[in-house]
Amino acid sequence: MKKIALTGIKPTGILHIGNYFGAIKPALALAQEYDARYFIADYHALNTVKNAQELSANIREVAAGWLAAGLDPERVIFYRQSSIPETFELTALLTAFTSKGLMNRAHAYKAAVQDNLEKQDDPDAGINMGLFTYPILMAADILLFDSDLVPVGKDQVQHVEMAQDIAQSVNFTYKADILKVPQAAVQESVAVVPGLDGRKMSKSYGNAIPLFAPEKQLRKLILRIVTNSQGIEEPKDPETSQIFLLYRLFATAQEQEALAKRYREGGMGWGEAKEELFRVINRELSPLRTRFEEIMANPAALDATLARGADRARPIAAATVRRFRKAAGID
Numbered sequence: 001m002k003k004i005a006l007t008g009i010k011p012t013g014i015l016h017i018g019n020y021f022g023a024i025k026p027a028l029a030l031a032q033e034y035d036a037r038y039f040i041a042d043y044h045a046l047n048t049v050k051n052a053q054e055l056s057a058n059i060r061e062v063a064a065g066w067l068a069a070g071l072d073p074e075r076v077i078f079y080r081q082s083s084i085p086e087t088f089e090l091t092a093l094l095t096a097f098t099s100k101g102l103m104n105r106a107h108a109y110k111a112a113v114q115d116n117l118e119k120q121d122d123p124d125a126g127i128n129m130g131l132f133t134y135p136i137l138m139a140a141d142i143l144l145f146d147s148d149l150v151p152v153g154k155d156q157v158q159h160v161e162m163a164q165d166i167a168q169s170v171n172f173t174y175k176a177d178i179l180k181v182p183q184a185a186v187q188e189s190v191a192v193v194p195g196l197d198g199r200k201m202s203k204s205y206g207n208a209i210p211l212f213a214p215e216k217q218l219r220k221l222i223l224r225i226v227t228n229s230q231g232i233e234e235p236k237d238p239e240t241s242q243i244f245l246l247y248r249l250f251a252t253a254q255e256q257e258a259l260a261k262r263y264r265e266g267g268m269g270w271g272e273a274k275e276e277l278f279r280v281i282n283r284e285l286s287p288l289r290t291r292f293e294e295i296m297a298n299p300a301a302l303d304a305t306l307a308r309g310a311d312r313a314r315p316i317a318a319a320t321v322r323r324f325r326k327a328a329g330i331d
Contacts, residue, residue, distance in 0.1 A: 081141065
């Protein structure tokens with residue numbers, strides 16, 4: 001029997017190239033080896049996205065993006081978090097086994113408190129209970145589906161560790177393996193994708209290249225990449241150029257070698273390098289863009305795909321909750 005991998009995808013904005021290489025491609029590769037369960041974490045997004053139309057659009061766009069990138073809903077259980085009511089029942093159950101002290105140590109909460117203190121504001125100003133109890137809901141997402149493995153970046157390991165702590169507390173209390181204790185899979189080799197300004201690509205920095213940007217917009221964005229003042233004839237170091245670092249993600253080994261040679265020899269300006277970058281990016285993303293547009297053009301079919309995923313997920317979730325309720329004496 002295959003081990004189970006679980007990933008949540010928060011619909012807080014458009015997908016960009018950094019998401020593609022940092023999350024989507026690794027998750028799709030993982031699904032080849034594991035029994036994968038991937039979900040749209042729309043309740044998590046509610047902490048920051050309060051506009052109903054924006055959140056609804058984000059949910060569909062992110063779901064369509066993953067499908068366009070190659071997620072197979074027949075092979076992967078793909079669902080909306082909000083379609084699984086057992087998630088919220090398990091969250092309520094887990095609160096009885098989670099100390100406030102553990103929540104006080106959550107990175108997101110501590111960062112929000114620190115930000116308030118630096119502004120000489122009340123420590124809890126603007127912090128809602130959704131943010132404070134975020135790790136419990138995330139633990140429920142993970143534990144509900146008997147997850148063996150949760151792929152995360154280094155900055156997200158704490159979430160899995162908290163899920164471990166909570167599961168172990170439940171199991172210790174009832175002297176039985178009620179909840180499977182998950183393991184974090186730290187993605188050490190995932191590429192750090194540079195943005196338009198050379199920093200890590202991020203929506204919060206405003207330096208991202210949308211994954212499904214129309215061709216003209218894609219070219220325009222690439223031409224905006226910040227470069228130094230080196231002239232056309234000057235040799236350039238490809239390893240310090242964000243243009244080349246992006247190029248390496250999309251180009252073949254032969255193309256990389258040829259362009260690196262031109263960098264080092266001189267005779268190529270930044271404008272020409274950007275045009276070559278646009279060519280290889282557009283080559284890979286064009287079919288994804290077409291597929292994305294087709295999926296978005298049929299929202300009823302997209303909703304039906306997510307609903308079928310929820311239908312497959314709910315029996316698994318219900319079994320976990322039944323097991324917990326029976327152990328707790330409230331079945």
